[in-house]
Amino acid sequence: MMDWTDRHCRFLHRLLTRHSLLFTEMVNSGAIVHGDAERHLRFDDVEHPVALQLGGSDPAELAEACRIAESFGYDEINLNVGCPSDRVQSGRFGACLMAEPELVADCVRAMRDATDRPVTVKCRIGIDDQDTEESLDRFADTMVSAGVDALYVHARKAWLKGLSPKENRTIPPLDYPRVYRLGARLAPLPTMINGGIETLEAAAEHLGHMDGVMLGRAAYHNPMLLAEVDARFFGDTRAVPDLAAIMAAMADYAEAQQRQGARLNAIARHMLGLANGRPGARQFRQIMSVDACRPNAGPEVFARALDAVERTPLPAAV
Structure with a gap:
């Protein structure tokens, strides 16, 4: 890897x-x-x-x-x-x-x-x-x-x-x-x-x-x-963060890392699959892969990507 x-x-x-x-x-x-x-x-x-x-x-x-x-x-x-x-x-x-x-x-x-x-x-x-x-x-x-x-x-x-x-x-x-x-x-x-x-x-x-x-x-x-x-293999049934909590934690992490000289896209590239299988996942990946590379991009990119998922309606039940 x-x-x-x-x-x-x-x-x-x-x-x-x-x-x-x-x-x-x-x-x-x-x-x-x-x-x-x-x-x-x-x-x-x-x-x-x-x-x-x-x-x-x-x-x-x-x-x-x-x-x-x-x-x-x-x-x-x-x-x-x-x-x-x-x-x-x-x-x-x-x-x-x-x-x-x-x-x-x-x-x-x-x-x-x-x-x-x-x-x-x-x-x-x-x-x-x-x-x-x-x-x-x-x-x-x-x-x-x-x-x-x-x-x-x-x-x-x-x-x-x-x-x-x-x-x-x-x-x-x-x-x-x-x-x-x-x-x-x-x-x-x-x-x-x-x-x-x-x-x-x-x-x-x-x-x-x-x-x-x-x-x-x-x-x-x-x-x-x-x-x-x-939960499945270690018997730890404590709740894990949902997507919104993960994105918030990664935004805080990215902000701290950027102060130390890290580039936002170096962090965002590992997050592209977080929304896989959810409505809006394609736009999520596009924002995370393209907008994170723009000059002066900051953790607000993560919020926009999350919004693309959260505001995309679920497909209607048949």
């Missing part, structure tokens, strides 16, 4: 679910060690619990990134070995590292030595021509021997040769039973499943086999999905 689940996105998602573990976008360990760590790592305390997701393949550099991140107070540090993006392959991190499980294990050991936070790994079921039975078991067993605290497994292969990153999200077939078998074999190590999960009904079915479910694009494009998570 590079360029997606930034701190503005996570603030929004935390308004909708109090208990779900939120993940940062993947951050290159080199950007933390050699760049502006504050820009990459700062987050609002209300985001807890939140995991930092790192990309990299240099054990020493990843360890140093963990030491720097320690002071920011993340609840978990995750090494991403599942992203098929061209730009991560060129930097020798992401899914291409599934071909080098011993190197990934060295990274995990170094990270564990550098932090007392749980260190986890996110991977695919395999890459290219790997056999997903033998190679995935070998990869997972190597992570276990390195002391990994949990695994997140995307139930698709990543084809690094021949498919674009976008195609890798849809073309390789999903193989949920393969992940179920892995989870059962690794128990009691927590093993979570990811990939193509679009509804909470599907998530509940997966939880009959796995320790957890990771939602990505489904939660991003339809964020109100998260408003049902706490």
Whole structure:
């Protein structure tokens, strides 16, 4: 979810679910060690619990990134070995590292030595021509021997040769039973499943086999999905904010962030799906995507977008 689940996105998602573990976008360990760590790592305390997701393949550099991140107070540090993006392959991190499980294990050991936070790994079921039975078991067993605290497994292969990153999200077939078998074999190590999960009904079915479910694009494009998570999976029946309350909270947040130099559209872009399925949703998205980019745009844009929904009548009953 590079360029997606930034701190503005996570603030929004935390308004909708109090208990779900939120993940940062993947951050290159080199950007933390050699760049502006504050820009990459700062987050609002209300985001807890939140995991930092790192990309990299240099054990020493990843360890140093963990030491720097320690002071920011993340609840978990995750090494991403599942992203098929061209730009991560060129930097020798992401899914291409599934071909080098011993190197990934060295990274995990170094990270564990550098932090007392749980260190986890996110991977695919395999890459290219790997056999997903033998190679995935070998990869997972190597992570276990390195002391990994949990695994997140995307139930698709990543084809690094021949498919674009976008195609890798849809073309390789999903193989949920393969992940179920892995989870059962690794128990009691927590093993979570990811990939193509679009509804909470599907998530509940997966939880009959796995320790957890990771939602990505489904939660991003339809964020109100998260408003049902706490009651359904965590037993928290407290009311969640309705759309008007969410928009008001985000307006207050945007006002504070703009005083610190943030652009309104950098916040509004994560909110486009809030009104999905409601009358006026199209105008809501248009206002949030276009008006938020105008010079001097402020949180009043959110009020106009909400008004487009609230003043649009429901279709007449037949």
